[in-house]
Amino acid sequence: MSIRVGIVGISGFGGGEALRLIASHPTFELVYAAGESSAGSRLVDRFPGVPARLAELVIAKWDPETLPPLDVLFASLPTGASAEALSRVPEAVxxxxxxxxxxxxxxxxxxxxxIWPNRIEGQCRVANPGCFPAATLTALAPLLAEKLIEPGNIVIGVKTGISGAGRGGDSTFGYAESNENLVPYGLLKHVHMPEIARTIEQLSGGSAAGLVLPHLVPMTRGILATIYCRGSATTGHCLEAARRFYAGRPFVRVTEKPPQTKWATGSNLAFVSYAADPERNLVIAMGVVDNLGKGAAGQAVQNANLICGLPETAGLDGLPVWP
Structure with missing residues (x-):
């Protein structure tokens, strides 16, 4: 039996990635697509490579009052644009x-x-983490859970691809401005830091204070978080803790060598690794995700699988794109 799903914000990068994953999902059936600038277009007009069975689906203007019968709705809208409208979506969806x-x-x-699949199973309303938290928290969780690092004063250096700004980004994110350029931004008050700090507190049981230092790099997709922490653990202790923490989890890879963004491209995988110097009380944690995969649509599909009682890996088994 198929599960009827819809996507709001389908013309954006996150919505388009959700479409790509749902189109090949064994159980999800896309029956509704909505957008603003793309309303009235057929899917094939916006996405020429869409499967033939979805080609003639017309993109609707987003209106929660006119939803067709749905089981699951994916909302990929800019921050600030979804709270009011989603409050009017029927509880059954x-x-x-x-x-x-x-x-x-x-x-x-x-x-x-x-990290918390049991908190998601059977829920009706799930908020996807941000792309920076997806990379950062996946790397930090095992260390915090085993108290190998101090939860406070963590410095998170993040290199992120251009697509993280969304399809509606201004000229700052155009080719001429981004190519062969490295751009720091949001250095003292990044929007994702409160979310990261609150999760660190839950994982560690202690208070968290930290700093995100994001840099835009000239690549389309990918995130590498290099996280500087205080702790006396060795590299081996950190790797062993991560292997225990993620034992049996399908999407997290613990590697001995530093991960690269290309390893995750087009996938729902997360790669974590560590380097530690006990003499300097220093632990460096590294996390890599595709910002449109695990950082957005991939984790959204994973969450939808969990709330629908499906295998967690359904529709997400594809290998990363290489090269």
């Missing part, structure tokens, strides 16, 4: 919000699927 409006909001499960 499960929602995975890829945007930022419902992270740590009452009534919404925080969808950090690789």
């Amino acid at each position: 499960k929602i995975v919000d890829i945007g930022g409006d419902h992270r740590y909001v009452a009534g919404w499960a925080y969808g950090l699927a690789d």
Whole structure:
């Protein structure tokens, strides 16, 4: 039996990636697509490579009052654009919000699927983590759970691809400005830091204070988080803790050598690794994800699988794209 799903914000990068994954999902059936600038177009007009069975689906103008019968709705809207409208979606429709409006909001499960799958199973409202938290928290969780690092004063250096800015980015993210350029931004007050800090506190039981130092790099997709922590653990202790923590988890790879963004491209995988110097009380954690995969649509599909009682890996078994 198929599960009827819809995507809001389908013309954006996150919505387009959700379409790619759902189109090949063994159980999900895309029956509704909505957008603003693309409303009235057929899917094939916007996505020429879409499967023939979906080609003639017309993109609707987003209106929660006119939804067809759905089981699951994926919302990929800019932060600030989804809270009011999604409040008018019928309770019977499960929602995975890829945007930022419902992270740590009452009534919404925080969808950090690789770390807290049991908090997501059977829920009706799930807020996807941001792309930076997906990379950062996956690397930090084992160290915090085993108290190998101090939860406070963590410095998170993030290199991110251009698509993280979304399809509606201004000229700052155009080819001429981004090519052969490295751009720091949001250095002292990044939008994802409160979400990261709150999760660190839950994982560690202690108070968290830290700093995100993001840099835009001239690549389309990918995130590498290099995280500087205080702790006396060795590299081996960190790797062993991560292997224990993620034993049996399908999407996290613990590697001895530093991970690269290309390893995750086009997939729902997360790669973590560590380097530690006990003499300097220093632990460096590294996390890599595809910002449109695990950082957005991939984890959204993983969360939808969990809330629908499906195998967690359904529709997400594809290998990364290489080269």
